[in-house]
Structure formats: structure tokens, C-alpha cells
Amino acid sequence: VYLLFQALRQISQRTISTASRRQLENRVPENQKLFQEDNGLPVHLKGGAKDSLLYRSTAGLALFGTMYTLYYLLVSSMPKKPN
């Protein structure tokens, strides 16, 4: 029974597996290293490829939307053709 109890105690104190443990550890120092690297990248692109993808999607959406808006504003300001 004592051994059973010890086993139970060990299971309840079992350490979290490596993959999920990384999510609970302090990753600030690695981020500090990444974002202070002397690579000339501006902060909005310094995180890597994901940054560029997100930036380009946002800029693309904004540009497309602006063109769409100007088109619709132009159309809306035209007088309607009489029947």
C-alpha cells in the first residue's frame, strides 16, 4: 500500500511534457535576443516570415478596400438616369 501511495504521489507531481512546458516557461529572453538582432529590419517585420504575411494581407486588404470605396463613392455621386 505504501508503494501504491508513493506511485500516486509521483503521478500527481508528474512534470509536464516538454512541448507544453515550453509554453509555460519564460520566453522573454529569447524574444529579447530576436528583436535586438542587428539585421536592419523594422520592428513590424522583425519577427520573421509571419510578420511579412500578416503585413501584406493587411496592406492588401486596405488598398483593395480603398479602391473599392473610391469606386463606390464615384458611382454614388453620379446622377441617376431618368426613365
Added chain:
Amino acid sequence: MAHQAHSYHMVDPSPWPILGAAAALLVTSGLTMWFHYNSPRLLILGLLATILVMFQWWRDIVRESTFQGHHTPMVQKGLRYGMVLFITSEAFFFLGFFWAFFHSSLAPTPELGGQWPPVGIKPLNPMEVPLLNTAILLASGVTVTWAHHSITEANRKQAIQALLLTVLLGFYFTALQAMEYYEAPFSIADGVYGSTFFVATGFHGLHVIIGSTFLLVCLLRLIKYHFTSNHHFGFEAAAWYWHFVDVVWLFLYIFIYWWGS
């Protein structure tokens, strides 16, 4: 990297200000398309663009401060001034809606039946859900202060618990208020009572959502070890904003819900 001989922050060139302006253009013209042509497409595009810009801009600020160390005491002072001025401007925003409320309620016109609440309006009972909402927000003010003390005392576990509780209380308020809105016997179209009630409480509700989101972001940053016991201005800004939201509610509750019923 060039080294600066001053303690201010010269930011890297950034696309977010102009893209944010473009997003604002899409939101406003989207509203026009929705109101006049019944098409929400542009509005949705605009809101999506706004959210993307906000996410990336604030992400960059976290990078500049926590990861690059640009937020010196001088810079933090500027941010403090900025947040105070912003909250002050929001106070004036609400002041306008309270002015409108008092204008109509202090001297009710004959069209309203010369009384407040106007004839035909069945106001919400201030001793029911609105009172619970008051208790919720006051409690959340206590929990956010508890969280702050825990942060300064470097007590990570309690700080996370207290901030989590604060966020949950915020969401609870929003859920209850949404239910109240659904169940209310009057609508925004019910004369000046409906207008003043829903515009004032509606903008307040929006600020509760914004404040809860700000606090949630702080909770995530707290869990990721971004804050130190001496330097956690993002959290302080969120706490200030939250206290402001709480105070606005107290005014709403006392004057619109209670005195106005």
C-alpha cells in the same frame, strides 16, 4: 544599430498609422454603404482591417518595450500623460450624453406627458439586474487593485488569479447587460427616453468590452512574464481605464437607472 544620446524613443518607420487611416475610411464609407444601399460588405472589410492594424500596432509596441527596452522612464512618463489625456477626452465624450439626458429629463416636455419617465415608458427596475451589475463592476475594481498589488509584490500566482477574476467579472457584466437589452420593454426608438438610455448605456457597454479586452491582453502578457514588479505600465493603463468605466457606470446607475425611474 545607431546609438542614441538621449532617453527618448525614435520609432522605426511603420505602416500602421496610414493603414489605420485607410481602415477608418473603409469603416466610415462602409457605414454609408450599409445605411443607404443595404450592403455590409465594405463595413466588414473595414472592421477586419481595423482589427488587423490594431493587433499589429500594439504587438509592435510590446516588442519595442518588453523585447527592445525602449520604454525608459522618460518614455513611460509620456505614455502616462497620453493615457490620462485620452481618458479625459472619453470623460468629455460621456459628459455630452449625460447633458442630453439631463436636458430632456429635468424639464420633460408636454409631448412626454410632462413627466419623467415619459408616459407609456416602463423603466427597468434599478434594484434588479442593474444593481447586480453595479456590484459586479465594484467588485472588479477591487480585484484589479488586488492584481496590481500582487504584481508589485512579485506574487505571480495571485496576480494571475486576480486579473483573471477581473476579466471574468467584466464579461459577466457584458453578458447580463446584453440580456437586459434583449428583454427591455422599451427600445432606442421609444422617444427621447429610449435614445438617451440606449446611447448612454450602449457606449458604456462598448467601453466595458474594450476595457475587458485590454485587461485580457494584460492577463496574457502577465502569464508570459512580460511585466516586472517595477515596470508594468500596460497593466496600469488598463486598470485606469477600467476604473474610469466603473465610474461612468456609477453615474449611469444613479442618474439614469435610479433617479430616472
